[in-house]
Amino acid sequence: MAHVHSENAGISRAANGGVQHLLLPVFLGIAVAAVYCLVFLGFDTIKPVLTKGTYAPLLIFPIVLLVCGLYGSTVSYFLKPMEQAIDNYTAKHREA
Amino acid sequence: MAAPVPPSGLKEAVDFIAITPPKAMVLVGLGFVGGLLSGFFGTGGAFIMTPGMMGLGVPGIAAVGANITHKFGKALVGAFKHREMGNVDVRLVLSMFIALFAGTQLAVSINKGIFKAMGEAGSNLYISICYVLLLTAVAYYMGKDLRRNGKVRQRTNQTGPTLLDRIYNLKIPPVVNYRVANTTVSLWLVLLVGLLTGYLAGTIGIGGFVGVPAMIYLLRVRAVIAAGTELGMAIFSGAYGAFSYALGGFVDLRLVLLLYLGSLVGIQIGAIATKAVKEAQIKMVIVLVVAIVAVSRALAVPAYLSDLGYLALSTGARGFLLSASNIFLYGSATAGAILILVWFFQALTGARASNAWESDLVVHP
Numbered sequence: 001m002a003h004v005h006s007e008n009a010g011i012s013r014a015a016n017g018g019v020q021h022l023l024l025p026v027f028l029g030i031a032v033a034a035v036y037c038l039v040f041l042g043f044d045t046i047k048p049v050l051t052k053g054t055y056a057p058l059l060i061f062p063i064v065l066l067v068c069g070l071y072g073s074t075v076s077y078f079l080k081p082m083e084q085a086i087d088n089y090t091a092k093h094r095e096a
Numbered sequence: 097m098a099a100p101v102p103p104s105g106l107k108e109a110v111d112f113i114a115i116t117p118p119k120a121m122v123l124v125g126l127g128f129v130g131g132l133l134s135g136f137f138g139t140g141g142a143f144i145m146t147p148g149m150m151g152l153g154v155p156g157i158a159a160v161g162a163n164i165t166h167k168f169g170k171a172l173v174g175a176f177k178h179r180e181m182g183n184v185d186v187r188l189v190l191s192m193f194i195a196l197f198a199g200t201q202l203a204v205s206i207n208k209g210i211f212k213a214m215g216e217a218g219s220n221l222y223i224s225i226c227y228v229l230l231l232t233a234v235a236y237y238m239g240k241d242l243r244r245n246g247k248v249r250q251r252t253n254q255t256g257p258t259l260l261d262r263i264y265n266l267k268i269p270p271v272v273n274y275r276v277a278n279t280t281v282s283l284w285l286v287l288l289v290g291l292l293t294g295y296l297a298g299t300i301g302i303g304g305f306v307g308v309p310a311m312i313y314l315l316r317v318r319a320v321i322a323a324g325t326e327l328g329m330a331i332f333s334g335a336y337g338a339f340s341y342a343l344g345g346f347v348d349l350r351l352v353l354l355l356y357l358g359s360l361v362g363i364q365i366g367a368i369a370t371k372a373v374k375e376a377q378i379k380m381v382i383v384l385v386v387a388i389v390a391v392s393r394a395l396a397v398p399a400y401l402s403d404l405g406y407l408a409l410s411t412g413a414r415g416f417l418l419s420a421s422n423i424f425l426y427g428s429a430t431a432g433a434i435l436i437l438v439w440f441f442q443a444l445t446g447a448r449a450s451n452a453w454e455s456d457l458v459v460h461p
Contacts, residue, residue: 039349046349047112053345060165060342060349067353068169072360076177079361082444083368089447090371 028074035067112348113153120354122152127166127358129433134359135174135366136436137319137382138326139304141167141359143389144429147422149351161338161346166355168334174363175327181367183324185276188317191283192290193332199294200333207299217403224393224400226299231390234309238383241313242376260313277317277325289314297333304330305386312379319378320370362433369436372443381432388428395421 039046050056113119126148130141142163149159178184211219266282273280293307304326311322341347370378399417402409409417 036353039353043350050342050347050349051112051345053343056342056345056347057339060338060347060352063349064165064169064338064352065172067356068173068360071356072173072176072364075361075364079364079368083371085447086368086372086443089443089450092450093446 025074025077028070028077032067032070032074035063035070039063111155112158112350115350115354119152122148123351123354124358127355127360128362129358129429130355131170131174131359131362131364132366132433132436133362133385133429134170134327135177135363136323136369136432137366137378138174138308138323139330141170143305144426145355147425151422154348154351157341157344157346158348158351161341161344162348162351162355164334164337164341165347166352166359167330168338169352169356170359170363171327171330171334173360174367175324175331177364177367178320178324178327181324181371182276183320183367183370184328185274185317185321185325186328187272188274188277188286188311188315188325189328189332191272191274191286192293192329195287195290196294196297196329196333197336199291199296200298201294202291203295203298214404217400221397221400221404223299224397226296227393228390228397230296230306231386231393234306235383235387235390237313238309238379239387242379242383263314264316274315274317277311277315277321279316281315285314305382305389309382309386319375319382323370323378365440366436369440369443373439377439381435384435385428385432388424388431392421392424392428395424 046059049059115123126145130145133139134141145163145166146156146159149162150156154162175184207219207222210222214222263285264281266285267280268282268284270283271280272283272286289307289310292310293304296306297304307329308319308322308326311317311325312319317325338347395417398407398409399414399421401407402414
């Protein structure tokens with residue numbers, strides 16, 4: 001009985017950990033979606049800044065860096081398990 | 097590695113195209129394929145993205161502007177990913193950096209001179225001939241090397257030192273040790289490779305096609321380190337190019353963001369795929385892509401000769417050659433991308449079969 005209880009607690013802990021693990025990429029994903037919405041829906045507003053040029057780098061560089069940081073991290077998070085699996089596989093392969 | 101400077105005198109505003117859902121999907125796809133190739137061997141996005149965007153109706157200068165701005169962020173993410181895996185030699189990046197810019201500026205001056213003297217057709221012809229000669233030489237040498245390595249493995253009889261061995265062994269001082277790249281080489285040779293890469297970047301827009309093989313064969317850097325280091329350099333050239341084009345008002349941010357949707361996934365898959373393959377497989381993809389791009393450009397040469405009046409060619413034949421050239425261009429990228437994806441998924445399937453894939457939700461009571 002105690003063993004079952006301990007197993008259930010373990011599952012619950014693991015599930016909570018999984019949800020917590022998902023919070024960060026979900027948050028990053030929402031932030032990326034917000035940046036994309038702002039750019040695409042407000043394109044008419046930012047277009048004069050982009051086409052005039054003088055202040056364009058001040059607008060473009062922060063957005064590019066933000067998207068790369070947020071979206072790059074989100075993608076990296078989801079690809080991490082695959083990367084680790086390939087690492088383990090190639091390590092086993094080399095040992096063999 | 098291209099960091100082209102927008103032509104002076106082009107200050108009028110460019111037309112930013114209307115983006116429909118099909119166009120958006122094509123842009124995401126272009127980004128994915130370009131990212132995959134860049135992540136795998138450090139270069140290879142620009143040669144399909146710029147013509148691809150132009151095919152969607154984006155003006156040439158806006159296509160180059162979007163591509164170079166996108167390249168800056170893509171290189172940033174790719175270089176960080178490769179650095180995490182220990183594949184970027186920062187010292188080598190910094191050593192090659194100045195020579196690379198000098199080479200780019202030299203190429204831009206020569207290109208401008210040819211454009212002035214011979215017009216657009218002459219400039220196109222010069223660029224295409226450079227493409228064909230250099231890429232054929234790179235593909236031929238790398239293909240020969242791959243075959244030779246295979247034979248050496250079978251029969252261990254050693255041949256004498258090659259020309260590249262002799263160049264590498266010319267240790268003219270100062271000689272520098274690059275720890276990550278695991279090579280000790282004359283700084284002059286590093287600068288020469290940087291200059292050559294920059295020159296080709298300025299001439300044909302894809303210096304990495306020559307820069308990566310030059311690092312592998314002249315500096316004796318492993319293919320995966322050459323790819324990571326190339327991406328490290330692309331951060332700087334991309335930032336410089338993005339800044340120049342943004343100042344000119346030629347960067348459509350929507351195109352850049354749509355390219356990122358595909359490329360930031362592709363570049364990370366490409367980088368991870370390098371872990372699942374052997375050195376020879378990376379070289380094989382470079383040879384394949386470079387050789388098909390060389391054929392693509394060779395097909396376009398008669399069309400440019402006809403534009404200059406050196407060759408009589410009917411409109412139909414000209415159109416056919418240019419279409420065939422484009423098919424080969426996109427075919428090279430698609431073939432490379434398919435190979436990388438196949439190896440990536442093969443490794444994943446192998447990992448699954450050998451239980452190397454451990455779930456995050458393993459229960460430990």
